[in-house]
Amino acid sequence: MIGVENQYIALFSIADKKDFIDEKMFKVFKCEESTGNILPIYELQFQSSDSELQKYLNEGNIIEVSIGRSLEDLEMTEFTIIKPVITTLGQNLFYFTLFGIYNALDYQNNRKLTFSDKTPSHSRIQQVVSPYFEFNNTVSASDSMAWLQPHISDKAFVQNIWLHSWINENTFPVIGITLDGQFRFFDFSKIFDNKPKWHFSFENKEEYIKYEGSPRYLSNSGILNTLQGYGRKSLIRVPETGKEEYITINPIQPFMSLSDSHNRSSLIEERYDEHKLQSLDNVHSNYHKARLHNEINLTSFSTNQIRIGVGRLQYKFKLLDLCFYKAEETNDESGIAESQTTGQYIITRVLRVFQNRTIFTYLDLVRDTFNSPIGGIR
Numbered sequence: 001m002i003g004v005e006n007q008y009i010a011l012f013s014i015a016d017k018k019d020f021i022d023e024k025m026f027k028v029f030k031c032e033e034s035t036g037n038i039l040p041i042y043e044l045q046f047q048s049s050d051s052e053l054q055k056y057l058n059e060g061n062i063i064e065v066s067i068g069r070s071l072e073d074l075e076m077t078e079f080t081i082i083k084p085v086i087t088t089l090g091q092n093l094f095y096f097t098l099f100g101i102y103n104a105l106d107y108q109n110n111r112k113l114t115f116s117d118k119t120p121s122h123s124r125i126q127q128v129v130s131p132y133f134e135f136n137n138t139v140s141a142s143d144s145m146a147w148l149q150p151h152i153s154d155k156a157f158v159q160n161i162w163l164h165s166w167i168n169e170n171t172f173p174v175i176g177i178t179l180d181g182q183f184r185f186f187d188f189s190k191i192f193d194n195k196p197k198w199h200f201s202f203e204n205k206e207e208y209i210k211y212e213g214s215p216r217y218l219s220n221s222g223i224l225n226t227l228q229g230y231g232r233k234s235l236i237r238v239p240e241t242g243k244e245e246y247i248t249i250n251p252i253q254p255f256m257s258l259s260d261s262h263n264r265s266s267l268i269e270e271r272y273d274e275h276k277l278q279s280l281d282n283v284h285s286n287y288h289k290a291r292l293h294n295e296i297n298l299t300s301f302s303t304n305q306i307r308i309g310v311g312r313l314q315y316k317f318k319l320l321d322l323c324f325y326k327a328e329e330t331n332d333e334s335g336i337a338e339s340q341t342t343g344q345y346i347i348t349r350v351l352r353v354f355q356n357r358t359i360f361t362y363l364d365l366v367r368d369t370f371n372s373p374i375g376g377i378r
Contacts, residue, residue, distance in 0.1 A: 133183035169254030
């Protein structure tokens with residue numbers, strides 16, 4: 001076991017070797033999770049004189065890791081070893097560096113042919129992911145159809161269902177696979193039904209978690225707007241009836257900032273997407289519209305990012321948690337404190353680094369736009 005009681009604890013086991021890494025052997029452990037249909041990844045470094053360990057370091061064994069603040073507060077995760085690197089330091093002493101991925105290799109590698117009766121997307125995704133993850137769902141989709149899996153992996157199939165899921169015009173579905181094995185399939189608008197779970201500040205205040213160092217603010221609006229953010233027009237044709245319809249999709253209004261406009265130029269109009277054929281027999285009525293709507297909104301609501309660091313304590317941060325970020329305030333000419341970045345954000349990346357008898361957690365927080373942008377935007 002490594003760690004400091006009531007700050008952080010981590011235990012590592014593989015096969016019949018339980019809790020096989022102690023503080024003297026341990027060097028580094030990193031675990032990273034990101035939003036989207038993405039499995040968490042890991043890196044573990046330690047040294048040992050147990051040469052028998054080499055026999056265990058393959059895809060046939062999993063490493064179990066339990067993390068918490070104390071022995072009564074542990075959450076377990078499992079990872080499959082993808083790449084072991086073993087260095088001989090001397091006689092009967094080895095340095096191990098293990099790279100791994102969450103223990104669901106078959107989710108992204110096994111190819112299957114499956115079909116179902118007409119069912120909404122959230123139910124079909126639950127059927128697919130339940131063998132691998134705990135399904136945590138807030139989506140109630142209006143898109144029943146027979147979802148067919150044509151000799152592709154479950155991960156690729158879920159990706160296809162997700163992007164063609166339809167809830168309504170004012171929201172869209174988001175995904176996060178967490179370290180403890182949750183598959184979060186959330187209605188974006190429902191994230192804001194509750195108050196923020198975490199509060200971050202540059203100050204030492206009881207109700208806030210103090211972030212350390214200098215936060216990094218990044219706007220990806222330029223490239224993301226070019227890809228999807230300016231909106232799309234598409235011609236949908238129904239071959240059975242010959243009916244043709246142009247649809248125009250733009251991002252829904254910002255949820256998290258004080259602005260009602262996204263960070264995109266008002267001079268750029270919607271761009272044309274490829275024309276689509278939509279049969280009445282085998283897809284739901286918003287099948288192609290859903291893909292445009294979801295891709296555009298997933299892009300637009302992650303254009304602005306803040307990266308912060310939190311030290312010393314293990315927190316149960318989860319992907320898609322709602323949080324409140326308080327920036328260090330500056331004063332305008334009238335003396336009124338203002339900040340373009342203070343407000344609500346969603347956690348989209350969690351990187352925990354255990355090293356040098358401490359833990360440091362890096363968080364990526366995203367939102368739709370600035371609080372009060374000035375300029376020709378829409």
